[in-house]
Amino acid sequence: MTLLGSLGQGISNAFRKLLRRPTVDEKAVEEFVKDLQRALLIADVNVDLVLALSERVKKRALEEKLPLGLTRREHVIKVLFDELTVFLGESYQPLRYISGRSNVYMLVGIQGSGKTTTGGKLARYLKKRGLKVGLVCADTYRPGASDQLKQLSERVEVSFYGEPDAKDAVKVAERGVKKFKGEGYDVILVDTAGRHKEEKGLLKEMKEITGKIKPDEIILVLDGTIGQQAFNQAKAFNEATDIGSIIVTKLDGAAKGGGALSSVVATGAKIKYIGTGEKLDELETFDPPGFVGRLLDIGDMKGLLEKIKEAEITPEPELAKAFMTGKFTLRHLLMQLESVSKMGRLSRWLSSIPGLGSQLPAGFDDMSEESMKKFRAILQSMTQEELDNPKILDRSRINRIARGSGTSIKDIRTLVSQYRMSKKIFKQIKRGRRRGAQIPFMPKMPPD
Ligand SMILES: Nc1nc2c(ncn2[C@@H]2O[C@H](COP(=O)(O)OP(=O)(O)O)[C@@H](O)[C@H]2O)c(=O)[nH]1
Ligand SMILES: [Mg+2]
Incomplete structure (x- = not known):
């Protein structure tokens, strides 16, 4: 089972146990927090985060005055929901964008995480919002990488820069960015190579490209189904380059996206979009409360969430x-x-x-x-x-x-x-x- 599945399940089980209790007293809260810690730790969520989160949940659950109209039980759930939501960012945050100049976004991540596809999706998304977008292929490793992005750029009707036979990714990135900047593009999206793991060579290349093109935002593209590896992967990339945002892909399947939590811990960056399919329009803005609801498996508890909101x-x-x-x-x-x-x-x-x-x-x-x-x-x-x-x-x-x-x-x-x-x-x-x-x-x- 993936991190995502098991994390969602673990928390969900802790939840249901709490819901089944006849009364929720201090002991019940403590037990719930223990179950929660266990679920998070088993799922490999960073220990510091687990401790900080569970301490806050416990403290608030035990010490806060009950909001009017909520039971103790509902309040505990609300507190956990709040804490996770705050951690992920309370609402959707757009990419950093300054009008009147070119904004350079660089996509990084390991091979197969969905960078190139996401590049096409983002280009489409930004173009629809009236921006002039150029795609640059700085992947000189994978054969056909340039063609793949070129085709995507044609489908979403944005400009493309690539050099199919070039060897030096840094140079290609530089030339592409320079060209589009010269032509007054609003957004320049740079797609990079991925290889299999967070290899030294790859990270070194990322660092070099970053140094040359000075992106306004480095976007980590993370496969939402990879589970346990999410933390280390995100951490390695963040050490090489300064990750500013995260896009989690492949959240259309069974994955609940718990790895996303780890990537946020590892980078301190916020998730901005999620990919929900292979098609170019399958990109959604990230909605933290909705995501937490899904993670905690409380989709069927919508009524409760509404009640909680009202109580506020x-x-x-x-x-x-x-x-x-x-x-x-x-x-x-x-x-x-x-x-x-x-x-x-x-x-x-x-x-x-x-x-x-x-x-x-x-x-x-x-x-x-x-x-x-x-x-x-x-x-x-x-x-x-x-x-x-x-x-x-x-x-x-x-x-x-x-x-x-x-x-x-x-x-x-x-x-x-x-x-x-x-x-x-x-x-x-x-x-x-x-x-x-x-x-x-x-x-x-x-x-x-
Ligand atoms: N189901 C699903 N597949 C995706 C998503 N994003 C990318 N993919 C698929 O993942 C595979 C790798 O994507 P690609 O963009 O080439 O990854 P890259 O190596 O990081 O550039 C392709 O088969 C994509 O169609 C997504 O959000 N959902
Ligand atoms: Mg690619």
């Missing part, structure tokens, strides 16, 4: 107070809808308000995304005056709002009447008179 939304004191006292206006409602955006449901937010949540009736969370969007549009079309005092909404104002928000008069009437009714009910809850009754707050909007 803390009510603003002003809003909370307005709701709790039943004194909220439509302006408060709009503020709330804007802050929750797509992620959460109003109910979850409301249930997190101390003293209110436990009294909310069942079926309270019945608001669809659709309705939220409509409500938001309506409220955004109102003036401040209308938001603060919906009593002034007459026929002509309602007509105007309907036009402005692309909704119907009926939609607006529904919103206003629900608002009134729920305000009343919130006040009753506040006074302790009403418990658990069915309230019609925020039902689904009538269909268009």
Whole structure:
């Protein structure tokens, strides 16, 4: 089994064990962290990383206050998810690019890792974003290397520079870069030779080319299926040249990409793209949270992740107070809808308000995304005056709002009447008179 498979599996097993426990106490957390360490170490993830990561997970899991709405168990999972995501980079980061001059990117990696293919993919990707791209073949070892890249360049319709019979890769790289720089290319992609392992000769050549063409970014292309070797490979390349980014290829198969973790440790660089197939459009920007989800095998736990995200939304004191006292206006409602955006449901937010949540009736969370969007549009079309005092909404104002928000008069009437009714009910809850009754707050909007 590859590193990737076993790492994913190991963590996943630790996870499931945690999920099966009736309660999650200190002992359970400690055991989970031990399982986690074992999985990471067996998968050959760097020891320092394992220790640092597991210490942080343990500390946070035991010491942090539970976010509202999350159980201890969910919180432990969230912490691990967070830590891995932060480690990989919280969101997609593009390649370093400066406009108004030529940007030279050099692709390095061992033979078969997918450099040449990735060169073609990147060229296509960057060209589609309006950049003038040139591909340079500095692989003078593999017979036919130049032809392979030339054909790719024709398929994606970018310029190509190569010398099929040349012996000196450094010179070819220099000449190619010089030519494209002279012609004002935005991006110059230099494909290099790979040979079988991280041989001395190869690394020396990389160093020499780097010294001559001074690339703006050196991109390590790493085969996502190689498992255990990922760390040493990445480390060797990083010692020879300064790896600025990583592209992990072949993540279309069964590989979960755990080796990617090791390459990040070994280089300190971030993964920017992943290759998901042999075709030229099979290049994706790297999405750390998505990747961690896949690594941890929590694809089927999407609901949990959503819940976790929602829990991160803390009510603003002003809003909370307005709701709790039943004194909220439509302006408060709009503020709330804007802050929750797509992620959460109003109910979850409301249930997190101390003293209110436990009294909310069942079926309270019945608001669809659709309705939220409509409500938001309506409220955004109102003036401040209308938001603060919906009593002034007459026929002509309602007509105007309907036009402005692309909704119907009926939609607006529904919103206003629900608002009134729920305000009343919130006040009753506040006074302790009403418990658990069915309230019609925020039902689904009538269909268009
Ligand atoms: N399935 C899959 N195959 C890939 C991917 N990237 C490259 N390959 C294949 O890997 C092999 C080696 O690719 P190549 O670009 O020649 O590697 P290089 O020696 O590093 O230049 C070829 O058969 C490619 O089609 C990928 O993302 N997914
Ligand atoms: Mg190649």
